[in-house]
Amino acid sequence: MNLPPLVQSFVLHFGEMGSRWGINRTVGQIYALLYVSPRPLCADDIVDALGVSRSNVSMGLRELQAWNLVLLRHIPDDRRDHFTTPEDVWQILRVLAEERKKREVDPTLSVLRELLMQKPGSEVEQHAQARMAEMHGLIERLTTWYEDVKRLETDRLTALLALGARVTKLLDAKDKVVGLVRRKKEA
Amino acid sequence: MNLPPLVQSFVLHFGEMGSRWGINRTVGQIYALLYVSPRPLCADDIVDALGVSRSNVSMGLRELQAWNLVLLRHIPDDRRDHFTTPEDVWQILRVLAEERKKREVDPTLSVLRELLMQKPGSEVEQHAQARMAEMHGLIERLTTWYEDVKRLETDRLTALLALGARVTKLLDAKDKVVGLVRRKKEA
DNA sequence: CCGTCGTTTCAGAATTTTCTGAAATCTATG
């Protein structure tokens, strides 16, 4: 590996973290490299930069494409495929959230649904099902919330984030206004 | 493994998913078993239920304790340690979020901060740093938002979730009111 | 203290995942 020190540190860190994120080291490194690179890179650039085998890079890029985390770009007068990450970090966040949900949440949700359909055959199974129902409820709430907010445009989303916990103040205010209006109507 | 079918399916699924969640199969299974079990279990119960080695269970429990996902319970007149999961699923969610943040986000955040302190030595490094700054900004926003909302009590949180994307309506309303008040003041 | 019951540690075996190099496949162009 032969990279400017700053870039190298970044790339190595992503490699390390890769395993905690459910992607392997090489994939993490490739992603990091593309993320900070000022221009699209082709597979051989990546081989040179990271010092891993050509085929490993090929597989890594394949996986990143499956994750929708890299984009294919074509450079004029060059037959080779070039790759970048989406420009906008918010876009990246969306993609990441979507993919993780698909891989880590949806399967569990569907298994839970299935198990909840079955008739419990004993006390123990009955209790188990009640627990599963709780979990199912929680996950479902979270995912519908997520489905909702993911549609928001970026500036809306940042506004929401900036608001943070103060949202509840707004909620209180709303309740108060609604209460007032209702009382007025009833009078 | 000798469990009621419903429980077995659940446990096996969690085992499978374990790897996608960064915990290993046995750990996932132990957790699932404790989650649906109507009473606390001791290590040997788990060995019997899952058919894995005693030491494997011991290590699994150790890891789950590190994750704060299981609780130690003592049963009167029994010297053995017994284990459960937190009763409240929301509590579990909080724990999970906290731990994942600690493991998956915080290290990256601190690396980014460190790299952003350094002086770039070239064009390429300069660009890389700009990209890192974008990522850092995004993560920081998210984490401060998270720090905010994690303090909310459960019912507040559910209210917020139920509201979903309609929060923005509320935001618009607020902006309107603020505008009115301001104009009134200026008049 | 000693023995018993329960838990933890740890070195190596088993398994799984990741990585490589060689060969196969693909594709644009002369």
Next chain:
DNA sequence: CATAGATTTCAGAAAATTCTGAAACGACGG
């Protein structure tokens, strides 16, 4: 349609991880 450049596939090597059984450890009652 042959060829050269580029990419992908795949079987096995390398590395990492998970799991086990044996031994060490700890604590409590006698």
